[in-house]
Amino acid sequence: MVQADLVIMGGQVVTAAHKEYPVRGRAMQHLEVLDRGWVACAGDKIIAVGSPDEVRPRVELTSKTQIIDAEGKTVTPGLIDPHTHLIFGGSREDEFYLRAQGADYMEIMAAGGGILSSVRATRAASLTELVASGRQRLCWMLRQGVTTVECKSGYGLDLETELKQLEAVRILQREQPVELVPTFLGAHAWPPEYQEDHQGYLEFLLDTVLPAVREQGVAEYVDVFTEKGVFSVEQSRRIFARARELGFRLRVHADEMHNLGGAELAAELGMASADHLLMISDQGIQALAASEVIPILLPGTAFSLRKPYAPARKMLEAGLPLALATDFNPGSCPTASLHLVMSLACLYMAMTPEEVFNAVTINAAHSLQRSDRLGSLEPGKQADVVIFAADDFRKIPYFIGVNLVETVVKAGQIVVSN
Numbered sequence: 001m002v003q004a005d006l007v008i009m010g011g012q013v014v015t016a017a018h019k020e021y022p023v024r025g026r027a028m029q030h031l032e033v034l035d036r037g038w039v040a041c042a043g044d045k046i047i048a049v050g051s052p053d054e055v056r057p058r059v060e061l062t063s064k065t066q067i068i069d070a071e072g073k074t075v076t077p078g079l080i081d082p083h084t085h086l087i088f089g090g091s092r093e094d095e096f097y098l099r100a101q102g103a104d105y106m107e108i109m110a111a112g113g114g115i116l117s118s119v120r121a122t123r124a125a126s127l128t129e130l131v132a133s134g135r136q137r138l139c140w141m142l143r144q145g146v147t148t149v150e151c152k153s154g155y156g157l158d159l160e161t162e163l164k165q166l167e168a169v170r171i172l173q174r175e176q177p178v179e180l181v182p183t184f185l186g187a188h189a190w191p192p193e194y195q196e197d198h199q200g201y202l203e204f205l206l207d208t209v210l211p212a213v214r215e216q217g218v219a220e221y222v223d224v225f226t227e228k229g230v231f232s233v234e235q236s237r238r239i240f241a242r243a244r245e246l247g248f249r250l251r252v253h254a255d256e257m258h259n260l261g262g263a264e265l266a267a268e269l270g271m272a273s274a275d276h277l278l279m280i281s282d283q284g285i286q287a288l289a290a291s292e293v294i295p296i297l298l299p300g301t302a303f304s305l306r307k308p309y310a311p312a313r314k315m316l317e318a319g320l321p322l323a324l325a326t327d328f329n330p331g332s333c334p335t336a337s338l339h340l341v342m343s344l345a346c347l348y349m350a351m352t353p354e355e356v357f358n359a360v361t362i363n364a365a366h367s368l369q370r371s372d373r374l375g376s377l378e379p380g381k382q383a384d385v386v387i388f389a390a391d392d393f394r395k396i397p398y399f400i401g402v403n404l405v406e407t408v409v410k411a412g413q414i415v416v417s418n
């Protein structure tokens, strides 16, 4: 018997039904839903999950054990947001209203605004300012039950500022509870200094920036914005080859505005994830189906850009293991709300609530190579748990834009209590 430090009693406990990860295609329709279940934790780990009769004999309750009564509530794993651009200077509300009046996102970018406007603001921001704004945004996320967040650089496009962004992530990791996964996205746009010399920027990335980021150990992944007018498939391939040689794992912004075969590239290179995929082709779907890549869909971006949504049902029918993320960034998708993304996935991509929960927990964890430790409620996993004021998990995406989170536990510690 293990002494429990925390026991969450009596809620509807919801977690992945399949113990083989990621959860693919049709299997995503299933979740384990246990009414009046218990979740027992010791230290930073979950030690038992099940009915009271199953858990009671396995754990010792002492006077020090903290009990949370979750009757009438839903208990889920900590939510995971596997694609964000968390760290940036400034904001772009002016562009948001221009787009609302009909201006095109890629045209704004081609005219020197868009990502380049955030690059100017991020270069001008101090490390302290980036940490402060990052901290506030992580608070927004944590209050919604998000306990792990992937964070990309990509608003520096020079060595100093890219490292400053990644340093902000490293500082935030030390001082607040959300687990952060850093990704280097130096290939996010052509920097102002290299508008006429793309070859020069590529060489600078390959020879100087990627090795420096590796040496400093500040990023786990390398991502590229593979898009018409940004990085071509051939240019992306060179960056990814160098990144892999240096020991990075790979993610890609693929088939977002145009179909360039980004999904096929992800499959060919065996990337951890291929993200966006609004314009994925049938061949792209087939290529992903024959690979281990996790497709990450970002319906907040389709919503915000008023573009067609990714063909989630087609992808599920092909047996793909979908994950969902916010894409939180200052331009194409200024929302940090994974809850909104979950509602959009149901409404506009016809995903079921079961599929959505698998997508924001276990499959999101898998895309970050953390499904052995995060993403489900199982003995031995890290105790990342959310309690929602809802007696059924299906009410969570249904109450659009309402934050039902009451309690968030990160690594066994109560970090939010509403």
Ligand code: NIG
Binding pocket: 085, 114, 115, 118, 225, 253, 256, 301, 327, 329, 330, 331, 332, 333
């Ligand atoms: O994922 N597509 C490229 N990057 C971001 C947008 C970044 C921005 O607009 O600042 C995205 O949509």
Ligand code: FE
Binding pocket: 083, 084, 085, 253, 327, 329
């Ligand atoms: Fe993105």
